[in-house]
Amino acid sequence: MVRTYFLLLWTWTRAAAAYPASFVLMTVLGFVTAALDVAVILVIFANTTALAGFSREEVLLLYGAAGLSFTVCDTFVSNLDRISQHIKAGTLDTVLIRPVSAWIQLAADRFNATRVGRILQAALVLGYAISALGIDWRRAWMIPVMVLTGIVIFSALWTMAGAVQFLLTDAPEVVSAFTYGSHQLNQYPLSIYARDLVRGVTYVLPLAYVNWQPGLYVLGRDDPFGTPEFMRFLGPAAALVLALLAALAWRQGIRHYRSTGS
Amino acid sequence: MIELDRAGRSFKVKRSVVHAVRDLSFTVSAGEFVGYLGPNGAGKSTTIKMLCGILTPTAGKVRVAGLDPSRRRTTLARHIGVVFGQRTTLWWDLPLVDSFELIRHLYKVDRATFRSRLDELTGTLDLAGFLRTPVRQLSLGQRMRGDLAAALLHAPDVLVLDEPTIGLDVVSKASIRDFLRRVNSERGTTVLLTTHDLGDIERLCRRVMLIDHGHLAFDGTLDDLMATAPDQSSIEDVVTRLYTGTATT
Numbered sequence: 001m002v003r004t005y006f007l008l009l010w011t012w013t014r015a016a017a018a019y020p021a022s023f024v025l026m027t028v029l030g031f032v033t034a035a036l037d038v039a040v041i042l043v044i045f046a047n048t049t050a051l052a053g054f055s056r057e058e059v060l061l062l063y064g065a066a067g068l069s070f071t072v073c074d075t076f077v078s079n080l081d082r083i084s085q086h087i088k089a090g091t092l093d094t095v096l097i098r099p100v101s102a103w104i105q106l107a108a109d110r111f112n113a114t115r116v117g118r119i120l121q122a123a124l125v126l127g128y129a130i131s132a133l134g135i136d137w138r139r140a141w142m143i144p145v146m147v148l149t150g151i152v153i154f155s156a157l158w159t160m161a162g163a164v165q166f167l168l169t170d171a172p173e174v175v176s177a178f179t180y181g182s183h184q185l186n187q188y189p190l191s192i193y194a195r196d197l198v199r200g201v202t203y204v205l206p207l208a209y210v211n212w213q214p215g216l217y218v219l220g221r222d223d224p225f226g227t228p229e230f231m232r233f234l235g236p237a238a239a240l241v242l243a244l245l246a247a248l249a250w251r252q253g254i255r256h257y258r259s260t261g262s
Numbered sequence: 263m264i265e266l267d268r269a270g271r272s273f274k275v276k277r278s279v280v281h282a283v284r285d286l287s288f289t290v291s292a293g294e295f296v297g298y299l300g301p302n303g304a305g306k307s308t309t310i311k312m313l314c315g316i317l318t319p320t321a322g323k324v325r326v327a328g329l330d331p332s333r334r335r336t337t338l339a340r341h342i343g344v345v346f347g348q349r350t351t352l353w354w355d356l357p358l359v360d361s362f363e364l365i366r367h368l369y370k371v372d373r374a375t376f377r378s379r380l381d382e383l384t385g386t387l388d389l390a391g392f393l394r395t396p397v398r399q400l401s402l403g404q405r406m407r408g409d410l411a412a413a414l415l416h417a418p419d420v421l422v423l424d425e426p427t428i429g430l431d432v433v434s435k436a437s438i439r440d441f442l443r444r445v446n447s448e449r450g451t452t453v454l455l456t457t458h459d460l461g462d463i464e465r466l467c468r469r470v471m472l473i474d475h476g477h478l479a480f481d482g483t484l485d486d487l488m489a490t491a492p493d494q495s496s497i498e499d500v501v502t503r504l505y506t507g508t509a510t511t
Contacts, residue, residue: 003367004367004368007364007367008364011353011356011360011364014356014360015353015354015355015356016355018355018356018396019355090348090349091349092316093311093314093316093346093349094346094349094350094351096314096315096316096335097314097316097339097342097344097351098336098339098368099336099337099339099340099368099369099370100336100368101336255318255332256318257316257317257318258273258317259307259308259311259316259317
């Protein structure tokens, strides 16, 4: 399964290399946009010392953790949100006749190696924040757990985004609000947002577990919204539930596929 | 090998329900070569897509190689080869041979078996001249031969072809027909073929099934088919009579 996936990645990379100029340009652009993201945070802190009670390094830790999860998914899973193009063009049929899960094939579809640079950028930010904050090693174990939880949550969101497109073939952009929108939300401490929004991403769509709840634990801080301590550890469970729901939605989507006339 | 029992597939289109295939039952035994005819929109492609597991039937039962296609799609894929005349299953920007190599991995064909099969297919389909050419640069005839080879690399028990000769010139058509006949007779592969080219049917199919409005309108040998019309009718006349319903007596 994993081998097949990487083989497909390699295949798409070679296919992309058939257009070298575009390949180089995309790599450069990938780095530039990622750098601009960090620049925004630095600009904010050039004008203030704290953001909703969080220091620059603390914000960078939250940003880096969510960023790492997100860019990993954006690189390796996000191609699922192109499924409506395949549905409309009828090319999904050719995916479904292969003895490999459609999810694997579509996640790898037109894999874009140029996005790898953004993973590196997020990892650097996270690494910098960890060393600058001098995180207590007894709490540092939560950092890999947090990143993995985030990867599962974002992957589940993209899977759902893909599954929904079996119904909404005409509006693939709608689902981007949930995938890219979620990432935008997670770039800053949730305490800058309204209480009701934070409730929503804690109890309904579990985005608060990507970096906020586990991040509070890593930083050794209380939740400004006053949630109890045990919620810092609910991330993996929330991610698992979301992943199960996503798998179910995906299955339903495939079974309701209508194909195109030919 | 292929069994349909009162299978149906309907689509909801703007509050009404369209039955693309309705109450369709037939059996194809191992080693048969069956032509599947029908006017545009009769339900041919829908049937084929139910056989591959792409579409889930909304009624009845479908079995291919003993499996329920929509539930065991990826398992069935190892036993079935599919060619869509209207779209390629090959990787557009890669040399043809790279698609084959990838298919070898996807279907878990071991290297030695793959080599001998590829050599054989390269010979019979005359692929040697363009194995290293990117698929997007191939002519339609070359691409179709490439697609056929890709569908047979895992030596499937059943080969399903949806309009494999569409858009091809007479020479390419002849070579593809010749190849299909050999696959069926030498390997014993069961073949189900849809086409609008009645030459395919005349030259290849011992048995013909004709679908219209989602129903099976005819099922029998080519001779039976010809016998539905007055003597001396061409196959075009015979099929036109069946499509337009003037043959019902």
